[in-house]
Amino acid sequence: MLVLARKPNQSIMIGDDIEIKIIEVKGDQIKIGIQAPKNIAVHRKEVYEEIKKANIEATKSNKTPSTFRKIAGILKKNKVEDKE
Numbered sequence: 272m273l274v275l276a277r278k279p280n281q282s283i284m285i286g287d288d289i290e291i292k293i294i295e296v297k298g299d300q301i302k303i304g305i306q307a308p309k310n311i312a313v314h315r316k317e318v319y320e321e322i323k324k325a326n327i328e329a330t331k332s333n334k335t336p337s338t339f340r341k342i343a344g345i346l347k348k349n350k351v352e353d354k355e
Contacts, residue, residue: 275283282292289311294302305313314322 277283277293279293279296282290284290288308290306292304292306294304296302307313
């Protein structure tokens with residue numbers, strides 16, 4: 272882990288596209304600003320962990336296999352119709 276000391280209004284660059292700027296330091300709280308391309312998701316870690324958990328649960332859903340079978344059936348039907 273890289274540890275850097277920064278003061279308010281100073282930044283850290285990650286690659287060419289992501290800037291993390293220290294906005295304010297007040298007591299034991301730090302406000303940061305993150306500027307990143309729109310295609311890069313930025314979440315607080317606890318939100319990120321909840322998203323991961325929800326995605327894992329979604330893959331375990333009992334509905335998933337039947338949904339895949341329905342999609343496969345539609346694709347097979349369209350493939351047969353395209354050949355005719």
